[in-house]
Amino acid sequence: xxxxxxxxxxxxxxxxxxxxxxxxxxxxxxxxxxxxxxxxxxxxxxxxxxxxxxxxxxxxxxxxxxxxxxxxxxxxxxxxxxxxxxxxxxxxxxxxxxxxxxxxxxxxxxxxxxxxxxxxxxxxxxxxxxxxxxxxxxxxxxxxxxxxxxxxxxxxxxxxxxxxxxxxxxxxxxxxxxxxxxxxxxxxxxxxxxxxxxxxxxxxxxxxxxxxxxxxxxxxxxxxxxxxxxxxxxxxxxxxxxxxxxxxxxxxxxxxxxxxxxxxxxxxxxxxxxxxxxxxx
Numbered sequence: 001x002x003x004x005x006x007x008x009x010x011x012x013x014x015x016x017x018x019x020x021x022x023x024x025x026x027x028x029x030x031x032x033x034x035x036x037x038x039x040x041x042x043x044x045x046x047x048x049x050x051x052x053x054x055x056x057x058x059x060x061x062x063x064x065x066x067x068x069x070x071x072x073x074x075x076x077x078x079x080x081x082x083x084x085x086x087x088x089x090x091x092x093x094x095x096x097x098x099x100x101x102x103x104x105x106x107x108x109x110x111x112x113x114x115x116x117x118x119x120x121x122x123x124x125x126x127x128x129x130x131x132x133x134x135x136x137x138x139x140x141x142x143x144x145x146x147x148x149x150x151x152x153x154x155x156x157x158x159x160x161x162x163x164x165x166x167x168x169x170x171x172x173x174x175x176x177x178x179x180x181x182x183x184x185x186x187x188x189x190x191x192x193x194x195x196x197x198x199x200x201x202x203x204x205x206x207x208x209x210x211x212x213x214x215x216x217x218x219x220x221x222x223x224x225x226x227x228x229x230x231x232x233x234x235x236x237x238x239x240x241x242x243x244x245x246x247x248x249x250x251x252x253x254x255x256x257x258x259x260x261x262x263x264x265x266x267x268x269x270x271x272x273x274x275x276x277x278x279x280x281x
Contacts, residue, residue, distance in 0.1 A: 013206035013224045014185060016050040018078050020057045021097035021187040026072035032190050035199070042046070042129050046226040047277050048239055053224050056240055064236060067192025067199070072143040078187045078206075080113030082144040085180045085254045086152045088173035091265065097255045098269055104166045104255050107160045107176060109152070110135075111144045120156035122163040134163045138253065149213055180257045184208040184225075191228075193237050200230035202237050209281055210257035216281035217260040223277055249273060
């Protein structure tokens with residue numbers, strides 16, 4: 001480690017993540033994509049307190065050593081993300097997730113605040129526990145932080161339609177509206193292989209907020225959203241989280257955000273999560 005973790009600072013998600021991200025050896029974006037691009041992967045999500053995350057990473061750094069690294073881009077390790085999700089007027093995509101359909105997908109734009117790079121992305125289920133992601137460049141994306149939610153560009157509609165047709169032999173909805181914007185800060189860790197467990201990535205989100213143009217909600221400030229991503233096997237991180245008494249949560253940022261901001265839709269599937277971990281912004 002480059003420095004010791006400072007336990008004297010307030011245990012907020014943002015402060016704790018920044019402390020730990022700058023205490024781990026760095027890796028470049030090119031190196032990370034070479035070692036673990038993981039556009040087709042198995043995901044596990046966990047909502048943990050700052051104190052639990054600190055305990056997790058203290059053990060992980062001792063156990064993994066050089067097999068634990070953090071993405072560093074020009075000195076930034078906790079970076080801003082903005083995503084806008086698109087759906088049909090009757091929320092076909094959201095309802096497919098509520099009903100647990102095997103053929104379900106999300107369409108979004110994603111912007112990386114520090115680098116100014118944006119993509120149109122489609123995430124879809126490629127198997128019972130496998131998620132695939134396809135994306136294309138969005139060079140003329142609006143700057144992050146604008147009040148209005150932007151429409152999906154024509155080339156994005158065409159791209160998403162082709163991905164869905166190839167994956168499911170389905171037609172994309174005739175109309176795709178901007179439904180939800182999410183913003184968050186994120187650090188991305190590369191987890192090298194350890195013993196019988198395969199390597200992969202771990203993303204850690206803080207300051208997660210939802211905005212639909214009329215109202216806003218956010219994750220509690222003492223929490224972090226961990227997502228482990230592997231080619232199929234559990235990561236060391238998953239094992240360590242289980243030892244700490246943490247279990248994966250079934251949630252989608254898009255679906256949780258819609259459930260929070262649109263009381264009229266059926267979001268019972270995520271009610272415990274929305275009531276426990278989120279609050280009005």
